[in-house]
Amino acid sequence: MADDLFAAEEAIVAAAETRLAERRFGCEPDRDAFHNLLSSYKKLFRQTRRLVRISDRNENELNALAEKQRLAAEEIAQKHKELEALSTKLAKYLSPQVYDSIFAGKQEVKLESQRKKLTVFFSDIVDFTETTDRLESEELTQLLNQYLSAMSEVALDYGATVDKYVGDAIMIFFGDPETRGVKEDALACVKMAIAMRERIASLAHIWRDAGIERPLACRIGINTGYCTVGNFGSEDRMDYTIIGGAVNLASRLETEAEAGQILISYETYAQIKDEILCQEVGEVQVKGIAYKIASYRVLGLRDDLDQQSQDISEDLPHFKLSTQPHLMSDDERRTAAAALQKALASLSEPKKEQSGTRPARSQSVKAKRR
Amino acid sequence: MNNIDIAATDRSPAVSFDFKNHRLKISGESYPEDVTQFYNPLFQALDGYLTELGDGACRFEFELIYFNSSSAKAIMTLMDKLEDAAGNGASIDVYWMFDEEDDTMAELGEEFGEELENARFHLEKMIVDG
Numbered sequence: 001m002a003d004d005l006f007a008a009e010e011a012i013v014a015a016a017e018t019r020l021a022e023r024r025f026g027c028e029p030d031r032d033a034f035h036n037l038l039s040s041y042k043k044l045f046r047q048t049r050r051l052v053r054i055s056d057r058n059e060n061e062l063n064a065l066a067e068k069q070r071l072a073a074e075e076i077a078q079k080h081k082e083l084e085a086l087s088t089k090l091a092k093y094l095s096p097q098v099y100d101s102i103f104a105g106k107q108e109v110k111l112e113s114q115r116k117k118l119t120v121f122f123s124d125i126v127d128f129t130e131t132t133d134r135l136e137s138e139e140l141t142q143l144l145n146q147y148l149s150a151m152s153e154v155a156l157d158y159g160a161t162v163d164k165y166v167g168d169a170i171m172i173f174f175g176d177p178e179t180r181g182v183k184e185d186a187l188a189c190v191k192m193a194i195a196m197r198e199r200i201a202s203l204a205h206i207w208r209d210a211g212i213e214r215p216l217a218c219r220i221g222i223n224t225g226y227c228t229v230g231n232f233g234s235e236d237r238m239d240y241t242i243i244g245g246a247v248n249l250a251s252r253l254e255t256e257a258e259a260g261q262i263l264i265s266y267e268t269y270a271q272i273k274d275e276i277l278c279q280e281v282g283e284v285q286v287k288g289i290a291y292k293i294a295s296y297r298v299l300g301l302r303d304d305l306d307q308q309s310q311d312i313s314e315d316l317p318h319f320k321l322s323t324q325p326h327l328m329s330d331d332e333r334r335t336a337a338a339a340l341q342k343a344l345a346s347l348s349e350p351k352k353e354q355s356g357t358r359p360a361r362s363q364s365v366k367a368k369r370r
Numbered sequence: 371m372n373n374i375d376i377a378a379t380d381r382s383p384a385v386s387f388d389f390k391n392h393r394l395k396i397s398g399e400s401y402p403e404d405v406t407q408f409y410n411p412l413f414q415a416l417d418g419y420l421t422e423l424g425d426g427a428c429r430f431e432f433e434l435i436y437f438n439s440s441s442a443k444a445i446m447t448l449m450d451k452l453e454d455a456a457g458n459g460a461s462i463d464v465y466w467m468f469d470e471e472d473d474t475m476a477e478l479g480e481e482f483g484e485e486l487e488n489a490r491f492h493l494e495k496m497i498v499d500g
Contacts, residue, residue, distance in 0.1 A: 043485075046485070050442065050446075050478075051439050054438075058438060
């Protein structure tokens, strides 16, 4: 191939060498000059052939490298895809906050812990076992997953770290790995508990269709305090969780709560009382704790309760009224007040017999008989 | 005459022209953005040295891993200068060191060596550290 490529140059060199051998030069200087020219040409020709070869070799090597790189990139992309799919599966076994924290490199996966002030949440469904006794295990699984999915959805909306599920019980905490401050964490936790309670109510009809006659209700316990948070277990199998007296107290409060109740400790109450309306339950003696615990029952968000107290709604056969004063403009209020005054005045008048507007039943019957 | 010591970069080779001890070496990879700018000062320094060398002895080592076509032309120019000096009476030894696993570099060395008639050419395997 190379010989063919340089055939013309080879022919020139061959012709020049023949000419030189024939000694047909007029004078010696001409011959020497021709000889030098031919030598330089031959050298340049050799160099050109060498450079072409080098260039081709380099190009081949580069192409081979590029192909190798392409295959490596393909392999990496495939591995990346596999790892991504695997990590997506594994992520479901972890709280999103913990997962994100590990993947962002903010948290090391080793056996270590630290103390932090957290708000801890426990909930379970009252008499779950008894209530779901008649269900087949497939139905029970579906029901439980539906319940836990709905609760997790609410928890994530409020930025909670879902620690674990134990049957129908849920353990959640606020303040780690991300914290918005102790007060905000406590507030988010109690708001989440209220939202969960409402969500369970909205699921009641689904459960009724599933054969559960008595509506399910959950009980919730919340406490704020210092906990030890981190990885516990062994180097091979660790669990990111919390331990400590504050955790136990939240669990005990949950046990003490009645159906549909959210029972919180004083430490939590002190953080949320400005926004959440609570009712003091008094000091309760909880199992496993030597001293009595001041506890509070959560009634609801102050704003919601204020609005609800202002709303008036009445639906009688001849009287319908629905007002939401907090949503009304000034003009609307004036118009509504005038209408109500008119209605009041009308209601204050003695009741008149209705005549002429509609025939009395007896008259009507008589007319038909005729 | 001052020695020349240039550290290697990603694209240009290390240069160690120890004129006092008559040991000159170019090593590494050679594909500089501007080959002329890199090699011209070396050509000039080598010309000056070889003129002063007269019939003295010199060892020139090439220990290259990769070079592009323009660098190949520069290497051939260096070899021409060494060959000319040897033709004028200097005792020149040219060493072409190649990686044991790099057949291409060994073949190139052989080809370059074919051009040398007066300078002595040595094709040798690199001694790998460690």
